[in-house]
Amino acid sequence: MFTVTRSVTQTLANRLAAYKQEGLLRQLRTANDSVDFCSNDYLGFARSATLKSAIQQADLTLTNARTGATGSRLLAGQTALADEVEQELAKFYKAEAALVFNSGYDANIGLLACLPKAGDTLLTDELIHASMIDGARLSYATRHRFRHNDLADLTSKLQQASQQEGQIFVAVESVYSMDGDMAPLVELVDLCDEYGAALIVDEAHATGVYGSGPNGQQGEGLVVSLGLQDRVLARVHTFGKALGVHGAAIVGPAVLRDYLINFARPFIYTTALPPHSLVAIRCAHEYIKQSPEASYQLHRLLTYFRNQVLDLLPATNWSNSQSPIQCLLVPGNANARAVAIEAQRMGLDVRAILSPTVPAGQERLRLCIHAFNTTEEIDRLITILQTSLGSHSTQ
Incomplete structure (x- = not known):
């Protein structure tokens, strides 16, 4: 056993050395x-003393709260606080329902892995985030990539997919994390309506930055800023970027929330967020409305x-x-x-x-x-x- 372990660790060391030689070695800073x-x-x-104080005060109001959730939401981790926060999030993001996940990565993995099924078609922009890519890889749907923000290429693939049986799903980011450019959401929802496809939008880098006000205040995301929330099946909002806390939520129809509770594995099999994180999410959304x-x-x-x-x-x-x-x-x-x-x-x-x-x-x-x-x-x-x-x- 010792010889096998040494062989494996040497292989790992060799791979890291090659990465370092190529100038690609990642290190924590x-x-x-x-x-x-x-x-x-x-x-x-994330550096706001006002938000930090609000979270601390909210923590003090929690009575009989545990420091941890102690289990998944389907076991010991379900609380009235979680339900209340999700109802507040649904109202904030102008959706029927919201479901909190431990991170945006978890949300995207769970959503794309469980929503498109075998026999369905999943069309993804070639520059979607790694979490969406990983979720798509776990799906049994047929997946095709379309060129970044290329409506003609998407149209061609929608035409092909419409000849097949099953549902069609299109997955994009509203603001892309590497280039910072935006998806043509108005045209995308029109295309999806034309071909009977369901649109999924990752709002990670639009949450807090864009919204219903003239300069993005409210921060409900790019979809809401364009008035398209009723034409998008699912939106993923993460709270660890502009909102300065942690966690994420998928918002959309109430039936989508029920479906995810039953089929999204990162939700089913993960210990839930602790009460502190839930009140931090609540405080961050209150703070953005006031600031x-x-x-x-x-x-x-x-x-x-x-x-x-x-x-x-x-x-x-x-x-x-x-x-x-x-x-x-x-x-x-x-x-x-x-x-x-x-x-x-x-x-x-x-x-x-x-x-x-x-x-x-x-x-x-x-x-x-x-x-x-x-x-x-x-x-x-x-x-x-x-x-x-x-x-x-x-x-």
């Missing part, structure tokens, strides 16, 4: 005091950043993004890493996204703009990029 142009804390809620200024500030800074890029870095290759996720393509792992390291050396938390996480030639800096950034910090970032990009090829 503790957050420091650098200026944040990296995190998904778009509204600054429209964060959304205003975020969108104001985003406009400032985009204008600076157009004026000072016009020849560089930026993704077509109007969201807080701004991506500068710097082809080549070595080039992208070098530019990021230079920014880090100057006190800015900027990260490179390297292949194979993105395709070779699509390496980039993934920059996130936040409500707590300042115009001075943005000016510093632009200046550092101007200098650094002059030393490293972006062609």
Whole structure:
């Protein structure tokens, strides 16, 4: 047994060494005091003293609450608090019902693995998140990818799928996590209606950032901001990004919630979120309703950043993004890493996204703009990029 174990660990070490040799080895980095142009804390809620205090006060009001859920929701983990929070979430996101999951990854895995069945067709945008890809892989449905945001390619695949028996499902993100661009949701719902397909939208990077107000305040997501909530079967909202807490929810028709309770394995077989997490979710949603200024500030800074890029870095290759996720393509792992390291050396938390996480030639800096950034910090970032990009090829 010892010999077998040593053989396996040596194999693992060899694989890691090869990854390191190629410059691809991932390592954990503790957050420091650098200026944040990296995190998904778009509204600054994760660092909000006001939200933190509200959560602490809400914790104190919990009577006879356990520190943990002690089991799955179908066993010992079901509480009146969970039901109350889900009803509040359904109202907030303008849906019939909501079901809380432990994370957005769990929600996407559970939804896509159990909803499309054998004999159904699942059509997914080629750039959906890894969690949606993994969920799709667990489904017994026939799956086809369509080119990113390409309505003609999707139409062709919908036409083919409509010739088959079974349901058709289309899965997209509203705001894509790597490029920051948006799905053409109005056209997508029209196409899905035309071909009798059900649309699934991951709102992870739109939650909190877009909503029913003119500058995204309320934060119900891009679907609600466009008034499309009644034409989308399922929306996934995650709370660990703009809302600064943890967990996720799938919102949609009441029958979808009942179905997921019975068939979504990450829900059935996972210990439920503890009471603390549930009250944190509640407080974050209350806070966003009371704090429209964060959304205003975020969108104001985003406009400032985009204008600076157009004026000072016009020849560089930026993704077509109007969201807080701004991506500068710097082809080549070595080039992208070098530019990021230079920014880090100057006190800015900027990260490179390297292949194979993105395709070779699509390496980039993934920059996130936040409500707590300042115009001075943005000016510093632009200046550092101007200098650094002059030393490293972006062609």
